[in-house]
Amino acid sequence: MKARRGRPPTGTIHGKSSVFxxxxxxxxxxxLDEAAVRAGHSLSQEVERRLSDSFIQDRRMEDAFGSVEQFWLMRLISLAMQQQYVPFSGADDWRRSPEHFxxxxxxVNxxxxxxxxAPMSETSPIEKEMMDFTSKNLPIALWKAITEAxxxxRLDQGTNDDHLAAMLKRKIGKVAEGALKNAQKAMPSEEEWKLRRDAAYAEQHKSMSETGKRRKK
Structure with missing residues (x-):
């Protein structure tokens, strides 16, 4: 039988036979050598721990941001926000300076x-209204969830989203309150949405009728 190379595995990797x-x-x-010495274990254990941690980190990114790629996109946006400089703005916080904001x-845009x-394909009037409604309504729903969290x-109560909203309220509660008021002001009233929706349906119906007439000709 061929002799195994290297020292036998010990510690947390004892009994494992896979060699990489x-x-x-x-x-x-x-x-890696320095980190292993500080942690008081072997180089192999340090490498394995760091590899394992990388997969755990990926899962955490996916849980928090939907995907690892989306996490890094948000990190890029954050980097741009950190590096942004507005010489004519006297405020350091972009949230408090209209020019800086x-x-x-x-x-970010x-x-x-x-x-x-790719360029957007042609959308119908009602589709445009739905997109506009969603883009205005979703921020309100998110800010409202935070302010009402x-x-x-307790840890044994609620959903993950409930706990996330509660944590966000503790961290940015005041910001959420102001943002909710601004978002609600920018949101058309229910009556206005109804008028816009009806107008969009009428415009779409008219467009379809004209298209049908042209085809008959």
């Missing part, structure tokens, strides 16, 4: 616009 060999840069090897808004997959929620 790879090449790494010297500076990375040095950091406007530049920040254009910056610019990042998203540069990622647009129960901060005294």
């Amino acid at each position: 060999t790879t090449r790494i840069r010297p500076e990375l090897r040095e950091k 406007e530049v920040m808004l254009k910056t 610019g990042i998203l616009e540069s990622m647009r997959p 129960d901060e005294s929620l």
